[in-house]
Amino acid sequence: MLVKEFRQKSNLGIKGILILCQIEFKAFWKNKNILVSQIVQPIMYYMFLVMGIGSTIGMVSFGEIEVPYELYAMVGVMGLLITSQMTQTIYRTTIDKRWGLLPLKFLSGITPTYYILGMSTYPTIGFVFQSTIVYFLALISGFEIVFFNFILALVIAVISLLFWTSLGVLITVFINDYQKRDTIIAMLILPIGFSAPTFYLIDNVPLYINIVARLNPLTYQITAIRSVLFNEVQYNFLFISVVITIISIIISTIVLRRSKLVVKER
DSSP: OHHHHHHHHOOOTHHHHHHHHHHHHHHHHHOHHHHHHHHHHHHHIIIIIIHHHHHHHOEEEETTEEEEHHHHHHHHHHHHHHHHHHHHHHHHHHHHHHTTHHHHHHHTTOOHHHHHHHHTHHHHHHHHHHHHHHHHHHHHTTOOOOHHHHHHHHHHHHHHHHHHHHHHHHHHHHOOOHHHHHHHHHHHHHHHHHHSSSSSOGGGSOHHHHHHHHTOHHHHHHHHHHHHHTTOOOHHHHHHHHHHHHHHHHHHHHHHHHSOSSOOOO
8 A cells, every 4th residue: 555655755856767767868878789680670671671672662652742762662661760779678578577677767756658758769869860870871862851841750750669669568568488579579579560561652552462561550650751751641540640649658657556566587
């Protein structure tokens, strides 16, 4: 009862999320191995997938306009980077669970919502860093991208990232076994990334792929990002992307509020 009362009364407010953001920011820059992989991954995607496939396709249709396939696929790479960053949230939240930092943070006055947003700092920094690399690679390759449009697309992408990071927190809280969690993540990341229209045009694929793609949240997020980047804004996809992120954060917040403040990681 005392723990419950302390948990309800103690609240750091906005200071809580600032503390978490600072911790996660330091953790990102101190992890040299992760930093190297964050650099290599987008370069490999762009140089071998985007440029390799793009050299055989040329222009593709998006809405009412024609765009180079390389720019179309570039957003697809951003989509893959979004989903892959979910594993960083799972990794960081697992550390909190294993060493008892999760209940300590709650008891210190950090609310579940602020915890979710704070734990999104690590993957957000990584994603922005990787997307910027992809952006400059596209410019070096001779493609024109309006910088302001790229910034807007990046904002939509970060909002979409919050959907996946909150889902990552949810998975970590529900599953206490390392092997089970790793298995689920391995089974999720690849199908989610490649069943969405990351590298293909959704209107030009067989019906079964089209159906699966439309059930995939990443499809709506990628389309929203492309629509902003190419200045062909599709508000329905933007709306869906924002709404599912809000729903994901709300559900994760409710689960965290009801979770027991004990260490169960094994």
